[in-house]
Amino acid sequence: MARLPQYRRLLEVLDARKVVTVSSVELAEAAGVNAATLRRDLSCLGTCGTPGTGYDVPRLREMVDRALALGRDWPVVIAGAGYLGHALARSRGFNSGGLRVAALVDIDPLQVGTVVDGIPVSHLDDLDDLVHRHRTTLGVVATPANAAGDVVRRFAAAGVRAVLNFAPGFVAAPSGVTVRNVDLGAELQVLTFYAARSAPSVEVAGGPPG
Amino acid sequence: MARLPQYRRLLEVLDARKVVTVSSVELAEAAGVNAATLRRDLSCLGTCGTPGTGYDVPRLREMVDRALALGRDWPVVIAGAGYLGHALARSRGFNSGGLRVAALVDIDPLQVGTVVDGIPVSHLDDLDDLVHRHRTTLGVVATPANAAGDVVRRFAAAGVRAVLNFAPGFVAAPSGVTVRNVDLGAELQVLTFYAARSAPSVEVAGGPPG
DNA sequence: CAATGTGAATTCTTTCACAGCC
């Protein structure tokens, strides 16, 4: 479910505030979804709430983490050490819940050999080596569009199981690999549509699973 | 439609290659969607293909641009001049088809006054002024999570019609404003789910319009 | 003949509404 990370973050906040119990209505409102939708989402994780009371925050948080398979170590390799690669490497979302940016690769000689926030930048040609050495199953593409296809294939050949691609344009998934394409420019282009019509609304991006 | 920008990019590529005609099957395959889905998407723009032949690339491209209201000038203001703000300000997706990053704002004294790729970085307090001066209707939030709510409200107060929020956590839309929340960390967390189960597939992110 | 555009069917998602439990 694409909404689980959203719930996870809210639970993190509640937990930090020592809130012990939360109802589906409260959590749903904070997440910007319908309460019934939230309850159905959570019911997929097994029975996790108590009727009349609500959800136990630490327990629910743990169940969400288990569903997302967080909690174990998830070393990530990012291809592309430009501004986007830097931003992702330093972001909390890529370095929490077991996720951890283990290495960056690039082809720019000025970048290769530098260290970003404690993470070394290696050459793209070392990708296979790095993936094996760090036991990496997740790759991220933050390169220009024309390099994306090649990089995804390299990730796949190295044995990565899933790739998050930020380069614009559709990249097909090599067999055995899940590829998720996120086009930041496209997100903005969709907004021009709404701004032109000016029909106010709230959206949460996240592709349908399948 | 969230897929129109995807089609737009493919048409751009075909146009550059001087391809004059394309069939729904070809275009759908390149975009990673079903041909019937593509045809229905395009039929919303009005009749634009010729049976027996296919779609005229330049003409279709123009129709997609019109549907997305591209072609006119879309000045964008980005809040947050960290690595992500830099990446977005320089990206082609934010600077094509009429879209144009006109200004950046930050609160860091080290950033304010600098120039990024020809775009000046001003102080957050000048946001209202900048939005009016550039006639901005689109805002982008690339700040830390704790600042996002405040910045969105500032954008709204300044009269922006739509905001793209990259800060994690749901930000509710002030009345009259469309807010699109994109959480890059969440995209990666969803991939852990697939990597753990290792069921290969391709996904294209993009929230359902609502 | 080849390929669009679209009713009809299918599938997926969201929401309602309420039985059951605390």
Next chain:
DNA sequence: GGCTGTGAAAGAATTCACATTG
């Protein structure tokens, strides 16, 4: 009384299949 979990209804999105058109 309040709230969860879920069957059933409603609503969207996708896909099929074909009449229609160049």
